Amino acid sequence: MRHILIATHGLLASGARSTMEFLIGNVDNVDYITAYVDGQKPINEQIExxxxxxxxxxxxxxxTDIKGGSVNQKMIPYCLRENTFLVSGFNLAVLIEVTMTPEKLTNDFLKAKIEEAREQLCLVEIEKNNTEENDDDFLL
Structure with a gap:
């Protein structure tokens, strides 16, 4: 079975899981750790x-949210575990893709999915038209 763990500073992890559930439904195999949040257990205890x-x-x-960040660093020892992968920095696209793929994961597969997710990160530029138009111009 595949397990997904989202671990972040603050509540980003719980929000990511919530959004995944909204978009794709059942995400029982997705867990999260919200680090350094008042009322939560210490991160080391949550990980253990x-x-x-x-x-x-x-x-x-x-x-994890930040490469080299404290949450990411605390996860590194667990990468010695067989069949365990650590991805630092993420977006919703890569989370969903990895969660939903049925095939066994490999480093090459994950690198490809990370590259695909990077391509979705872009500046959306809209060319501004200098002509005077009103809302009626857009109605057909």
Whole structure:
């Protein structure tokens, strides 16, 4: 089985999971860790509890918010675990793609999906027209 763990500073992780559920439905295999949030257990404890419940043979993909950030650094030791991958920086596209793909994950597959997700990050530029128009010009 594949498990997805989204681990971030603050509430970004819970929001990402919530949005995934809204868009694709059942995301029972997606968990999150919200680090450094008042009322939450310390991050090390949250991580230990998470991995204690995951069977050793299962795949785990960890998504963190900032490469080199404290959350990302705390996940690095868990990458020694077989079938465990760590992706730093993420967007919704890569989360959904990795969650929904049925095939076994490899480094090459994940690198390709990360590159595809990067392509979705862009500045949307709209050319401004200097002519005077009113709303009626757009109605047909």
């Amino acid at each position: 509890e998470y991995f204690a419940k995951i069977p050793q043979e299962d795949e785990v993909v960890i998504f």
